[in-house]
Amino acid sequence: MSLKPVPHIEALEEYAVTSQDVWRIEDPRAAGRVLKLDWNEAPAVHEIVRERLAEFLARPGSINWYPDVAALDLSKAIAEYLGLSPLQVLPFGGSDVALETVARTYLGPGDQVALVHPGYDNFRIYAESCGARIHRVVPGPDPLTFSMSAFIGAIRALGPVRLIYLIQPNNPVGYLAGRAELIALLQAFPDTAVIVDEAYIEFADGEPTAAPLIAQFDNLFVGRSFSKAFGMAGLRLGYVVSHHRNLAHLRKLRNGKNLTMFAQIAGTALLQNIALVRQHVERVKAGRRSFTEAFRARGGTILDSQGNFALLRVADPQEVIFRLKLEGIYVRDRSTMRGLEGMLRLTFGPPEVMARVLTAFETMPAGLWQTAR
Numbered sequence: 616m617s618l619k620p621v622p623h624i625e626a627l628e629e630y631a632v633t634s635q636d637v638w639r640i641e642d643p644r645a646a647g648r649v650l651k652l653d654w655n656e657a658p659a660v661h662e663i664v665r666e667r668l669a670e671f672l673a674r675p676g677s678i679n680w681y682p683d684v685a686a687l688d689l690s691k692a693i694a695e696y697l698g699l700s701p702l703q704v705l706p707f708g709g710s711d712v713a714l715e716t717v718a719r720t721y722l723g724p725g726d727q728v729a730l731v732h733p734g735y736d737n738f739r740i741y742a743e744s745c746g747a748r749i750h751r752v753v754p755g756p757d758p759l760t761f762s763m764s765a766f767i768g769a770i771r772a773l774g775p776v777r778l779i780y781l782i783q784p785n786n787p788v789g790y791l792a793g794r795a796e797l798i799a800l801l802q803a804f805p806d807t808a809v810i811v812d813e814a815y816i817e818f819a820d821g822e823p824t825a826a827p828l829i830a831q832f833d834n835l836f837v838g839r840s841f842s843k844a845f846g847m848a849g850l851r852l853g854y855v856v857s858h859h860r861n862l863a864h865l866r867k868l869r870n871g872k873n874l875t876m877f878a879q880i881a882g883t884a885l886l887q888n889i890a891l892v893r894q895h896v897e898r899v900k901a902g903r904r905s906f907t908e909a910f911r912a913r914g915g916t917i918l919d920s921q922g923n924f925a926l927l928r929v930a931d932p933q934e935v936i937f938r939l940k941l942e943g944i945y946v947r948d949r950s951t952m953r954g955l956e957g958m959l960r961l962t963f964g965p966p967e968v969m970a971r972v973l974t975a976f977e978t979m980p981a982g983l984w985q986t987a988r
């Protein structure tokens with residue numbers, strides 16, 4: 616007889632991760648041609664990261680010593696970037712881990728959790744693994760439209776809710792709630808932990824972060840990532856911003872050994888050279904604009920998005936994914952998500968990257984992807 620896990624882990628529905636096929640491409644020329652547009656990563660590494668890591672590797676202790684568990688330089692650089700105190704930021708090995716720690720700190724068996732739907736599904740795993748009861752809340756008349764009053768109303772109908780999870784901008788839909796709407800949410804649920812996951816906020820017009828609201832609302836947790844605009848998904852770095860009293864509790868669970876010096880050094884270097892990140896973001900936003908316009912002009916359907924990705928509705932999702940893959944272009948199938956029938960999610964890169972994607976669509980039979988004509 617095999618050992619049984621605790622009941623809520625046994626019942627847990629696994630996160631549906633797609634395989635990272637690109638790691639199995641052995642021919643370096645083929646690997647170099649790949650456009651990996653399926654996980655909302657950056658298309659390239661900021662060169663300063665390679666340089667700083669090469670310098671660091673040559674230093675004594677770089678691999679054989681444990682990292683700086685307090686991550687002091689990094690915390691100061693993040694605080695400066697956001698105009699906060701280092702006591703209000705806590706770095707982790709990825710924003711996933713940061714938000715998992717929030718879940719483990721505040722959730723127990725039977726607690727109700729409201730997750731925006733559609734949405735990034737990873738946080739559900741952490742909440743469920745604490746025994747919490749999950750409610751997927753569609754915040755509008757249909758899954759592609761966001762209305763804060765609908766979101767608040769649907770959560771109120773659940774009774775007492777211990778934690779709310781909102782994504783800004785929403786992955787995969789791409790919408791963004793405004794500052795006044797966030798304030799309305801925080802005011803409506805003053806005794807509920809509210810997570811605003813800002814993994815993609817750098818790509819939103821005006822970078823409308825909720826971070827300054829922590830001064831007013833001590834129930835707010837803002838999650839941020841270095842995997843997207845900062846192009847460091849493989850190094851694993853993210854952080855949470857909240858009232859320092861909340862972070863004192865999170866710190867009890869945090870294992871500082873899990874945040875490598877490689878991640879700390881790379882993250883600090885980019886924050887000290889933030890203009891490089893901003894230039895990259897502007898180029899991706901230019902790619903977002905040019906592709907969205909051109910795709911629509913050719914009879915394609917693509918949603919407006921505030922992230923480095925967007926949903927496309929195509930006539931034959933499986934065939935489109937297959938044909939793009941033959942061109943070395945990887946996109947994410949979202950057509951099996953409730954409310955996203957016929958949809959693919961595509962990560963944006965700079966205009967030259969998006970021109971290649973457009974050509975790949977143009978060379979496919981139009982009947983496979985055109986839905987707007």
Ligand SMILES: Cc1ncc(COP(=O)(O)O)c(C=O)c1O
Binds near residue numbers: 712840
């Ligand atoms: C909304 C959202 N939050 C968090 C993450 C994970 O970020 P990280 O790589 O910092 O763990 C992702 C990754 O795709 C995401 O889409």
